[in-house]
Amino acid sequence: MSAKTAGIHHITALAGDPQATVDFYAGVLGLRLVKVTVNFDAPDIYHFYFGDETGKPGTAMTFFPYQGAPRGRVGGGQVGVTTFVVPAGTLDFWEARLKKFGIPVERTERFGETFLRLADHDGLHLELVAREEGPESTWSFGGVPTDKAIKGFGGAVLYSLAPEQTLHVLENLLGLERVGASEDGQYVRLRGQADLGQIIDIRREPVPAGSGGAGTVHHIAWRAGSLPEQEGWRQRVSSAGFDVTPIVDRKYFTSIYFRERGGILFEIATDGPGFTVDEPVEALGQKLMLPAWLEPYREHIAANLQPFEVRVLDSTSPARRAGRGACPQAR
Ligand code: ZN
Numbered sequence: 249m250s251a252k253t254a255g256i257h258h259i260t261a262l263a264g265d266p267q268a269t270v271d272f273y274a275g276v277l278g279l280r281l282v283k284v285t286v287n288f289d290a291p292d293i294y295h296f297y298f299g300d301e302t303g304k305p306g307t308a309m310t311f312f313p314y315q316g317a318p319r320g321r322v323g324g325g326q327v328g329v330t331t332f333v334v335p336a337g338t339l340d341f342w343e344a345r346l347k348k349f350g351i352p353v354e355r356t357e358r359f360g361e362t363f364l365r366l367a368d369h370d371g372l373h374l375e376l377v378a379r380e381e382g383p384e385s386t387w388s389f390g391g392v393p394t395d396k397a398i399k400g401f402g403g404a405v406l407y408s409l410a411p412e413q414t415l416h417v418l419e420n421l422l423g424l425e426r427v428g429a430s431e432d433g434q435y436v437r438l439r440g441q442a443d444l445g446q447i448i449d450i451r452r453e454p455v456p457a458g459s460g461g462a463g464t465v466h467h468i469a470w471r472a473g474s475l476p477e478q479e480g481w482r483q484r485v486s487s488a489g490f491d492v493t494p495i496v497d498r499k500y501f502t503s504i505y506f507r508e509r510g511g512i513l514f515e516i517a518t519d520g521p522g523f524t525v526d527e528p529v530e531a532l533g534q535k536l537m538l539p540a541w542l543e544p545y546r547e548h549i550a551a552n553l554q555p556f557e558v559r560v561l562d563s564t565s566p567a568r569r570a571g572r573g574a575c576p577q578a579r
């Protein structure tokens with residue numbers, strides 16, 4: 249039986265300084281820090297999840313930040329550019345806001361759309377695109393009103409070491425629909441059925457291999473509707489000849505992982521149970537949350553993590569010091 253993923257579930261990147269990561273994604277981009285936990289496979293490192301008010305699938309940008317992490321190089325075998333979508337007509341607002349924070353932006357075109365290209369504090373490649381599609385965010389922070397706020401992912405640009413093989417997986421295994429090639433022939437566009445995180449552009453020419461580190465994407469996760477669906481995905485991924493992990497409990501979803509032949513690490517994650525499974529909506533992201541199996545080590549884990557706060561940035565100060573309205577980050 250064939251199946252189709254709705255689109256992107258989350259994208260996970262590597263980062264340096266935790267405070268700088270929070271300042272950029274909450275303070276500048278206005279996303280909500282919806283979960284503070286640790287890398288379940290390496291609990292001495294934070295795992296931050298940013299997203300809309302609840303971090304629903306298609307909005308969750310996640311990081312493993314740690315001070316002094318060596319920089320990586322963006323290249324083949326990675327998500328090359330992470331695309332966020334903002335409401336139609338708001339690109340000028342975003343361009344002005346980013347410039348106010350001293351962040352260089354460049355306008356580019358693809359498939360008849362305008363993109364604002366930028367890099368985060370670690371050099372991670374990002375872009376903003378304005379579209380009608382996708383529900384407006386209900387989260388407002390740091391001077392970004394809800395009618396201008398990032399709605400979630402617009403999609404991603406994939407840099408593959410073997411674009412034909414990656415395309416084959418996206419189309420024939422994940423069930424994305426091929427839309428066509430860009431006017432200049434540089435990209436092929438595919439589309440999933442969700443209204444966020446559904447538009448995937450892939451560079452047609454192989455991109456020289458990147459290397460992992462701060463400022464690069466670690467993996468991209470695709471959506472599975474439910475656990476039985478995920479079991480079906482696991483069967484199909486395995487039958488297609490990929491080395492796929494068992495189903496792993498990530499507390500907020502369950503996951504399987506496999507590396508496609510273009511070198512990009514793919515995950516398939518369930519939509520549920522989501523980030524409200526251990527905290528109410530209004531308290532999301534305010535405390536360090538641990539899965540039951542790490543709870544006995546809380547004191548030790550917390551002592552090794554660098555404190556940080558979610559704060560409103562003052563763009564008039566070159567130091568971007570915290571402005572009024574800063575809220576302390578509980579540990
Ligand atoms: Zn993941």
